[in-house]
Amino acid sequence: MKNIKTIGILGGGQLARMMVLETKRLGFDFLVLDPTPACPAAQVGAKQIIGSFKDPEKIALLAEKVDVITFDIEHVNTQKLNELEQQGVVIRPSPKILDIIQDKLKQKMLLKEAGIPIPRFLNQEDLTQAAKLLGYPFVQKLRHGGYDGQGVLVIKSEEDLKDAFKENFYVEEAIAIEKEIAVLVARSPQGEIKVYPVVEMLFDVRANICDEVLCPARIDESLAAKAQEIAFQVIEALGEGAVGIFAVEMFLSKEGDILVNEIAPRPHNSGHFTLDGCITSQFEQHIRAIAGLPLGATDLLIPTMMINLLGEGQGTPVIEGFEEALSLEGVHIHLYGKKEVRPFRKMGHVNIVDRNIDQVVKKAMKVKEILHVKGE
Template sequence: MIIGIIGGGQLAKMMAQEARKLGLGVAVLDPQEECPACGLADYRIAGSFMDGEKIRKLAEISDVLTYDIEHVDVETLKELEEEGYQVHPSPRILQIIQDKLVQMETMKRAGVPVPKFVKADKDELEEKAREFGFPLVQKTRRGGYDGKGVVIIRDEHELTKLLPADSMLQEFVRIEKEIAVMVARDQYGNVEVYPVVEMVFNEANILDFLVAPAKIPDEKAKEAQEIAIKVVEALDGVGIFGIEMFLSEDGRILLNEIAPRPHNSGHYTIEACLTSQFEQHIRAITGLPLGSSELLIPAVMFNILGKGYGKPRVVGLKEALSYPGVYVHIYGKPLVRPLRKMGHVTVVNRNLDKALEIVHKVKEIIKVVGDGS
């Protein structure tokens, strides 16, 4: 069986590693000549994620299609699905996810708790913002990720910060913690839900580090898992899904965003769980039984973000690996740029506080820098 992946980044690489372990073949579509997943692929097609002809070519050499990025040509994928090609998660889901307003409307109809929101077209942003009330969060309907396309407007004086794009204006939630849950669902409706994790973001709104399990009451963890399952079942999703949520200061759990693919908040599962998110995704989309999502050991994960520009050079690897329970993943991206995700580190320890202590030390040691810095 050949798994066709649209996208050849780090998520595709880690999917391909799991596919290989199960004896499955891999085909990748990516515009980069040296994409992280390219070295693991049996077939590589060079091309844009929006190139319908190249996507169709990938489908013709694959038994099932999936993707590691949402910004792809959905119309071609819908045509392929209608023609009988296997595409998981369905492009119908991808179409919902690509538009943040449609995503929230769909979830609200399904009874999923969401922040208050309103549609705001490009030419009515200021008027809608005043009507909605401050503070608020503007999210552009399309194209945003890792904090891009998101602006906080605290009062009328900050209306000049509004992004000129069709948007959704959303309630500014006073957050106690940002949390996430990975959910796997197979073609028969079976579900595996992972522990709730808590996330800390940096100034650029990129995940800085993550703690598994989240330090929240058991009843709140159970509620978050139930909401995450409800989201995936409402979508009739097949594959792995990252469900990001807010735990508000007043105790509400509200949906933030959905990722229909392996997700940054699930990287810890490689070392900490019986079945990683990547193996789970491969199992789900190929009709294999889902694995157990049981957490074997507490974990803390942090992203290694690029420093400078140029070809990557890893600094501090030897010293970082001298600490117990440290696992380093370098993605193999050919070029560094500031804040680009170049790898991640997971630290496991029976004592979560000890894992956090090690993380804060290792974060200062290991770097990926550009040779042109």
């Protein structure tokens, strides 16, 4: 197998930053393509090409200088990446996987064909007809471009139809959700697969953005094992091009069914807890996988809760409650180095660990009260 020394990343945000921080010690060099000068990854040792991660010329330049290309965001130029892969450039996961992930309808169709449990969905442009088939409420999702809760509408009544998306969408049934859960799965080029413990996710309803992640999820062991098995099946369904780490987001319905919602082909917000809670973080695991190295152990060392530090207001970041939060035992603060605050922008996260899961949650709620990133 080709010896990989220099890793190229399309996108230089917080996910790339944490990949660099976690694996520089393994001897890798990093080159990121990102439009923001001194992007978060560049601040911690990655070299940077300034430009759009959709620019075909800049992507080609990146490919010339690295041994493998990966991503910290999936909304990239897959047409150019497919061309480069055909020319022998090592890209992991394969851009063919990204083509599927980028189109949520294609994603659902692949999962359905593989027999993966998913919500009932329709490729239906007539929303009145969709309402007749699915009933109210139902969910409308943009096929392309949705991110951090954007591109999703819950249609509760005929009145909501006037504000619905007009094109580039599909619809699916609204699930009566008991919990939203997720499982990280890593796959190497040799086919080795490692599965992480199940997490439960809580969302900020104001922006429909993941706000808290708790591991282990507070569900029955049998359900947790079932969720891990389904996540394994998802990666198998994606095929041999699925190399790296993948987050499989799922619904646990009030009836006790587990249904796959979406797949993220990269390190994911639901896996940040692994930095302080697991033997191998998701970021090291991803780099191990794309570099063709043996995968690391995924055991949970200690109950962990992750809370996002979401921007409040707009302007230059000011952190309130930093020292008070750090004075609490088991609190680990991870800041992303972003120079501008925007409402609900992810400015960092905090991992809280404790042997007692109830104390983890209690401490996390205290941190949420006192720690804030505001713009001025």
